[in-house]
Amino acid sequence: MLTIYNTMSRSKEVFEPLVAGHVGMYVCGPTVYGEPHLGHARSAVTFDLAFRYLGSLGYRVRYVRNITDVGHLENDADEGEDKIARKARLERLEPMEIAQMYTRRYHDAMRALGVLPPSIEPTASGHIIEQIELVRRIVAAGYGYLSNGSVYFDVEKYARDHPYGRLSGRSTDEMNAGSRSLDGGGDKRSPHDFALWKRAAPGHIMRWPSPWSDGFPGWHAECSAMGAKYLGERFDIHGGGMDLVFPHHEAEIAQGVAACGHTSARYWMHNNMVTVGGQKMGKSLGNAITLEQIFAGAHPLLSRAYSPMTVRFFMLQAHYRSTLDFSDEALQAAGKGLERLMKAVETLDRIAPAPGAGPIDAGELETRLAAAMDDDLSSPLAIAALFDWVRVVNALHDGTTAISAPDLERLRATFRRWVFDILGLGVGTEAAGPDGANDRLAAVMAMVLELRAEAKADRNWALSDRIRDGLAAAGIKVKDRKDGISEWETE
Ligand code: ZN
Numbered sequence: 001m002l003t004i005y006n007t008m009s010r011s012k013e014v015f016e017p018l019v020a021g022h023v024g025m026y027v028c029g030p031t032v033y034g035e036p037h038l039g040h041a042r043s044a045v046t047f048d049l050a051f052r053y054l055g056s057l058g059y060r061v062r063y064v065r066n067i068t069d070v071g072h073l074e075n076d077a078d079e080g081e082d083k084i085a086r087k088a089r090l091e092r093l094e095p096m097e098i099a100q101m102y103t104r105r106y107h108d109a110m111r112a113l114g115v116l117p118p119s120i121e122p123t124a125s126g127h128i129i130e131q132i133e134l135v136r137r138i139v140a141a142g143y144g145y146l147s148n149g150s151v152y153f154d155v156e157k158y159a160r161d162h163p164y165g166r167l168s169g170r171s172t173d174e175m176n177a178g179s180r181s182l183d184g185g186g187d188k189r190s191p192h193d194f195a196l197w198k199r200a201a202p203g204h205i206m207r208w209p210s211p212w213s214d215g216f217p218g219w220h221a222e223c224s225a226m227g228a229k230y231l232g233e234r235f236d237i238h239g240g241g242m243d244l245v246f247p248h249h250e251a252e253i254a255q256g257v258a259a260c261g262h263t264s265a266r267y268w269m270h271n272n273m274v275t276v277g278g279q280k281m282g283k284s285l286g287n288a289i290t291l292e293q294i295f296a297g298a299h300p301l302l303s304r305a306y307s308p309m310t311v312r313f314f315m316l317q318a319h320y321r322s323t324l325d326f327s328d329e330a331l332q333a334a335g336k337g338l339e340r341l342m343k344a345v346e347t348l349d350r351i352a353p354a355p356g357a358g359p360i361d362a363g364e365l366e367t368r369l370a371a372a373m374d375d376d377l378s379s380p381l382a383i384a385a386l387f388d389w390v391r392v393v394n395a396l397h398d399g400t401t402a403i404s405a406p407d408l409e410r411l412r413a414t415f416r417r418w419v420f421d422i423l424g425l426g427v428g429t430e431a432a433g434p435d436g437a438n439d440r441l442a443a444v445m446a447m448v449l450e451l452r453a454e455a456k457a458d459r460n461w462a463l464s465d466r467i468r469d470g471l472a473a474a475g476i477k478v479k480d481r482k483d484g485i486s487e488w489e490t491e
Pocket of ligand 1: 027028029223248
């Protein structure tokens, strides 16, 4: 029974989808005006794990993760220059050129990290009509007001009619204290009102016509509009980084209630932040580390390059609701751990069963893995269970213990399913070839070694040697053990 921590209720709840067998999951995706960094990776890996695990439980998951390519204004008060337009001006590019370039770099990094593509990846710029319609509904319901060509959400009116601040646990008084005074024009009635539609200043490049002005949607509008379009007005899971709880998700909830009369998501899931040396990571703090820097080893904090799979494993070693402290040492340790785990998977492919060996119950491993993941996706507990069984695998390899054919088959299947399919490890490691190549090689090698064993049983030494030498020429070394079993490894 899967339980997940719901930020809304601040407790673990048994997961029950709205429609039996189906899950709708919306996750706030990247803003594409900068290099993909560790923060992007943590959120993507967290919800990739949820996507994979829900799929493994038999659910058909429709996973929507958006691309924020319209840009946000420079500060919380919705004033200033559009971030993509600013970057475009600095780099002398067309704004869409910037958005597309960083989208591609984000996709490349995610593929390397073994993050599966979501079912639908809508862009904010491709859903302006839907956002205008959302704003129109909010205005018609009396929760939006027009001011100088822009439309704002009336937070005070909303807070009188509905609970506001439940997700973040903030009262409007606290929000008042935290937000800056009315900047510049003073178009807003209250400092905590947020923009639904902004009139574009004359020099603003990204702009669209609307009933109110030539302008662009407020940041929070895109997720409400695209979530409803692809998952319906009510859906199961809404996720994102913890930094999005306020104001983004609080605003989304208010927009949904104002437009549709009810909240959209039933479970709110938030991954915690990445820290560097115990400090919050951020561009403004000068300690933001990009994924490309990690993969290339090009950062003063790094002693060498780390493979994307090492980064993924490093993230999965921590629970998604814990902060994750980044350091060179932590990545080194993760690299060693991953290597040990991969070695065990390879070893399992190479050891041979012993007829009549006593029972080894791989079911115990499966039970522990499922219990770990059912408990709010505890990947660290799942990894700990796998490592307990790596010791069993090593004992099988040393010959200190033996395993029967059916038990070995089950243990192999359990390792493969969990390490590759659910935790998403393995593809993209230095040793791995194109997707699935290792699996195919293992299958071919099992067949070739079986043929060689038959040749030896027929005392056909010439054929047996020819197979061994042919494999050696292809870079595969075969070692014949004293017990008659042959092992192989790639050079
Ligand atoms: Zn969002």
